[in-house]
Amino acid sequence: MxxxxxxxxxxxxxxxxxxxxxxxxxSIPLMISSMLQLLFNAADIVVVGQFSGDKVAGAHYVAAxxxxxxCINLLLSVLMGLSVGVNVLVARYFAGxxxxxxxxxxxxxxxxAILGGILVGAVGALLSKPILTLMGSPAEVIELSALYxxxxxxxxxxxxxxxxxxxxxxxxxxxxxxxxxxCAAGVLNVLLNLFxxxxxxxxxxxxxxxxxxxxxxxxxxxxxSLVRTQEIYRLELRKMRIYRDKFLxxxxxxxxAGLQGAVFSLSNVLIQxxxxxxxxxxxxxxxxxxxxxxxxxxxxxxxxxxxxxxTSQNFxxxxxxxxxxxxxTCLAVVAVIGLVLGNTFYLLGPRLVGIYTSDAxxxxxxxxxxxxxxxxxxxxxxxxxxxxxxRGMGYSTVPMIVSIAGACGLRVVWILTIFRYYHSLRMLxxxxxxxxxxxxxxxxxxxxxxxxxxxxxxx
Numbered sequence: 001m002x003x004x005x006x007x008x009x010x011x012x013x014x015x016x017x018x019x020x021x022x023x024x025x026x027s028i029p030l031m032i033s034s035m036l037q038l039l040f041n042a043a044d045i046v047v048v049g050q051f052s053g054d055k056v057a058g059a060h061y062v063a064a065x066x067x068x069x070x071c072i073n074l075l076l077s078v079l080m081g082l083s084v085g086v087n088v089l090v091a092r093y094f095a096g097x098x099x100x101x102x103x104x105x106x107x108x109x110x111x112x113a114i115l116g117g118i119l120v121g122a123v124g125a126l127l128s129k130p131i132l133t134l135m136g137s138p139a140e141v142i143e144l145s146a147l148y149x150x151x152x153x154x155x156x157x158x159x160x161x162x163x164x165x166x167x168x169x170x171x172x173x174x175x176x177x178x179x180x181x182x183c184a185a186g187v188l189n190v191l192l193n194l195f196x197x198x199x200x201x202x203x204x205x206x207x208x209x210x211x212x213x214x215x216x217x218x219x220x221x222x223x224x225s226l227v228r229t230q231e232i233y234r235l236e237l238r239k240m241r242i243y244r245d246k247f248l249x250x251x252x253x254x255x256x257a258g259l260q261g262a263v264f265s266l267s268n269v270l271i272q273x274x275x276x277x278x279x280x281x282x283x284x285x286x287x288x289x290x291x292x293x294x295x296x297x298x299x300x301x302x303x304x305x306x307x308x309x310x311t312s313q314n315f316x317x318x319x320x321x322x323x324x325x326x327x328x329t330c331l332a333v334v335a336v337i338g339l340v341l342g343n344t345f346y347l348l349g350p351r352l353v354g355i356y357t358s359d360a361x362x363x364x365x366x367x368x369x370x371x372x373x374x375x376x377x378x379x380x381x382x383x384x385x386x387x388x389x390x391r392g393m394g395y396s397t398v399p400m401i402v403s404i405a406g407a408c409g410l411r412v413v414w415i416l417t418i419f420r421y422y423h424s425l426r427m428l429x430x431x432x433x434x435x436x437x438x439x440x441x442x443x444x445x446x447x448x449x450x451x452x453x454x455x456x457x458x459x
Contacts, residue, residue: 011231012173014313015095015322019329023310026175027302027333033179034298036186045291045356047193048203062284062357065204068132068149072124079116079160081258083167084308084391085250090171090233091309091392092316099232101246106168106226106235108246113164115242117157124153131269141280144204151205155212158219165222168233170309175302181221189214253391256400267408270415274428278365282425285365288356289349292366293373296341300381303334304388311392320454323393327447330385338378346374369429376433383407383440389447393454398446406439 012022045062086109093101128149132142166178189210196206226235275286307330314322345352346367353366387399414431 014091014173014310015317015319019310019322019325020333022173023303023306023326023329023333026170026173026309027306029179030170030175030305031299031302033175033182034302035295036179036182045288047197048207062287062362065145065148065207065287068145068152072149072152078255078258078262079113079120080163081256081261082112082116082250082254083164084257084396085252085254086164086167087171087305087308088253088312088392088394089246089249090168091312094172094233095313095316097232102232103234103236104243105246105250106233107240108243108250109164109168110161110223110226110235111240111242112247112250113160114157117160120160121153121156124156125150128153141283148204148208151208151212155215158212158215162215162219162222165219165226168226169222170305171312172231172233173309173313177225178218178222181218184221185214185218188217253394253396256396257391260400260403263404263408267411270412271428271431274415274419275425278425281359281362282365284357284359285353285362285367286369286425288353288362289366289369289373291356292345292349292352292370293377296338296345296374296377297380299337299341300334300377301384303330303337303381304384306330307385307388308392311389315393320458323389324451326392327385327389330388331382334381334385335378338381342374342377346370349374365425368425372426372429373432376436379433379436379440383436383443386440386443386447390443390450393450395450398450399443402442402446403439406442407435410435410438 012026014022014026045065048062048065086105089105090102090109093105129142129146132145132149162178162181169175169178192210192213193207196202196210200206202209223235226233227237228234275283307326310326310330311323314320314326349367349370350363353363353370356366357363387403390396390399411431414434415428419428419431
C-alpha cells in the first residue's frame, strides 16, 4: 500500500540528488532532538543544583547525579549499539523496497527493545551501588547516586523503545517526528522536575521520576507512529516477535558497535574514578562540564547517524559511487560543527557551568575540563563519521577493534602511566583528544582499504 503524501514528506531519498542539503535536512532535526534528550539529564542537574535551598547540598546533588553518567552509559551501550544494527538493516531493505524484510526487522526491533530494556534495567538496578563503590564514589553521595540509578533503570524499557523505534524512523530519513515527540516529553520533564523538587522536595528522587515519566510519553508517540503508518515499515503488534535471521543480522552490525560503546564506557568509568580522587567539588565541576560537552557531542553525533543511514541506503541501492561523497560531505559538516560549537561553549564556559552550580571552585573545575575537550571536539566527530561509514557498509567488527585498541586502550595506558606521573586533571583530560586523533586516522585507513576491496570484487 502506498503511503499518503502527508506522511511521505517525512522521508528522505538518500540515493538520489544533491547530498549536502539532504544530509543537513536529516541531521538538523536529529541534532535538536538529541540535544533535547540530553536536556532530560541537564534539567535534573540544574534543578537540584539551583533549587535545593542550600549551596553545599546542591553541589552534592549535582555530584550524585553526575557521577552516575558513566555507569548508566556502560549498561546502556550494548543495547544502544544494537540500534545501529537496526538502522543499517532497515535502511538497506527500505532502499530496496523489500517490504517483508523491513516488517520482520521492525517487529524484531521492538520486541528486542522491550525485552532488552527489562533485562538490562534489572541488571542495572541490582548492580548500581556495587559499581559506584568500585568507582570510589565519596560516601556523602553514593546512596543518592545509587537511588537515582535504580529509578532510571526501572524506566529503561521505555527508553529503549524510544531509541529503537527512532532508529527505524531514521533509517527512512525521518528525523523530524522523533524531534516533535521529544519536544513534548522535554517540556513535561522540566515541569515535573520543578514540581517534584520545589513542590514536593524530593530532590534526586524527584528528578529521576520526572525523567522516567517523560520518557513514557516519547516512547508512546514513537510506537504510535510505527503502528499507524501506511508505509512498508509499519508495525503490527499482534505479529510482533523475534525473527531469528533478522536478530542475527542486527547483532552482526549492532553487537560490535555495542561492545565498542561498552568498552568506551569502561574507559570513561576509569577516568571518572580518577576524577573522584580530587573530591566532590571537582566531581561536580567535571559533571557540569561533561554535560555541556554532551550538547556538542550530540550535535556531531547527528552527522555520524547521517553517515550510517546515507551509506546504508546507498549500499542497499548499489550506489557505491555516492558512498565516498557521503563520507567527505559528513566529514566537512562535522568538522565545522565541532569547531564552532566546541569553541563557543568553551568561551562561554564560566557562564554555562554557572547554570549548573553557583560554587566558584566547581565552576573553575568545569571550565578547565572544557578548555581541553571542547576545543578539540571536532576530532571526536570526524572519528565517529569515519566509523559510521564503515558500519553503513555492514563492516562493524573492524571499527570496533580499532576503537577498542586505539581510543580505549590508549586512554587506559595513559591513565596508568602518564597520568600517574603528572597527576593533574588537565593531564587526565588530554587523553581524550590524543585518542580521538589516533583512532580517527586508523578508521580512515581501514575505510580506504575496504572500499578498494569492494570495488575490486565488483569489477
